[in-house]
Amino acid sequence: MPLGHELCAEIVEIAPGLGFAPGDRVSAETHLGCGSCAQCLQGRGHTCETLKTFTSLGLGAFGDYAVVPVALLRRAPTxxxxxxxxxxxxxxxxxxxxxxxxxxxxxxxxxxxxxxxxxxxxxxxxxxxxxxxxxxxxxxxxxxxxxxxxxxxxxxxxxxxxxxxxxxxxxxxxxxxxxxxxxxxxxxxxxxxxxxxxxxxxxxxxxxxxxxxxxxxxxxxxxxxxxxxxxxxxxxxxxxxxxxxxxxxxxxxxxxxxxxxxxxxxxxxxxxxxxx
Missing domain, CATH: 3.40.50.720 (NAD(P)-binding Rossmann-like Domain)
Known part of the structure; x- marks a missing residue:
């Protein structure tokens, strides 16, 4: 199981038009909601009825590189x-x-x-x-x-x-x-x-x-x-x-x-x- 869900990272590669660019410094949310269930529509994606987490998605930041869905990225404050x-x-x-x-x-x-x-x-x-x-x-x-x-x-x-x-x-x-x-x-x-x-x-x-x-x-x-x-x-x-x-x-x-x-x-x- 990959480890590490509390992170600071620099984007090295990302598709265009997603609001981020290579070189951006980011952290990450660890809960991925579906966006359409009753919980998500109330702004409670962390208790989504079909919640996926960093771990259940097989993600981990204990390494030189990690692949993270853009929906989880959060821009780091300057x-x-x-x-x-x-x-x-x-x-x-x-x-x-x-x-x-x-x-x-x-x-x-x-x-x-x-x-x-x-x-x-x-x-x-x-x-x-x-x-x-x-x-x-x-x-x-x-x-x-x-x-x-x-x-x-x-x-x-x-x-x-x-x-x-x-x-x-x-x-x-x-x-x-x-x-x-x-x-x-x-x-x-x-x-x-x-x-x-x-x-x-x-x-x-x-x-x-x-x-x-x-x-x-x-x-x-x-x-x-x-x-x-x-x-x-x-x-x-x-x-x-x-x-x-x-x-x-x-x-x-x-x-x-x-x-x-x-x-x-x-x-x-x-x-x-x-x-x-």
Missing amino acids: GIQDEQVASMEPAGIGLRAARHALRYGNNVTVSGCGPIGLFTILALRHLGATRVLAIEPSEMRRSLALACGAHDAIVPNTKTDTSTARQPDAVVETSGAPAALASALAMPRAGGGVVTVGLPAADVPVDVAGQIVLREIRLEGVYGRLVNEGWTDLQEALADGLDLSPAITHSYSLENYHEALDTAARSASGKVILRM
């Missing part, structure tokens, strides 16, 4: 480094999750500080969150969360002082750990929300009556970006000063891809870049 362009796909998820969370208020907790969690923290601070608490078991990633703008970063299930433990308006859960999502549902104030981005690999025990109904907690899923508006939103945020670089921690040459994959798998990094 003045943004290649590493940040290659991070736009996951950063768009973090930005969307942050916008959902801020609907409930400016006090937000982020559970899980892998790359998407870190991009969420950067987006929250850029959008004006007044209090961001990060929850993460890795000491290295807690330090990264602080560097990305979190006001505090704690170990899961740690008791903290009253100011830190104050119930947030919303929680963004990015880790996908079943226990983390179960805990996230108990965190927000009554009437708050939980935005879940992570994909649990096992069932999550939920007290629907006590955690959701009686406290009127809203649970929202965020899957990817809106395939058009999401990229425009991120490009505007980057132009307005959003800096993704604090979440980008490692860069490797293609020859060292084994080390790059190992670094990413050890939860001892932020966003890892592979350079061709």
Whole structure:
């Protein structure tokens, strides 16, 4: 299976009349909708009824060259480094999750500080969150969360002082750990929300009556970006000063891809870049 769906690339060959030219720098959307189903007609191509993804199309950017449908290409903003362009796909998820969370208020907790969690923290601070608490078991990633703008970063299930433990308006859960999502549902104030981005690999025990109904907690899923508006939103945020670089921690040459994959798998990094 080809790997690599978060990319910055230069077009070397393309048919005329498609809006791009050789030499253009691009990134890529990873969801390809049919354009005609009810979801696509609502601007939700990422939840298309016959959705195709980078992986299902057999695409991958871990190489010197890749063939990508023009419908997936997104023009890279000028003045943004290649590493940040290659991070736009996951950063768009973090930005969307942050916008959902801020609907409930400016006090937000982020559970899980892998790359998407870190991009969420950067987006929250850029959008004006007044209090961001990060929850993460890795000491290295807690330090990264602080560097990305979190006001505090704690170990899961740690008791903290009253100011830190104050119930947030919303929680963004990015880790996908079943226990983390179960805990996230108990965190927000009554009437708050939980935005879940992570994909649990096992069932999550939920007290629907006590955690959701009686406290009127809203649970929202965020899957990817809106395939058009999401990229425009991120490009505007980057132009307005959003800096993704604090979440980008490692860069490797293609020859060292084994080390790059190992670094990413050890939860001892932020966003890892592979350079061709």
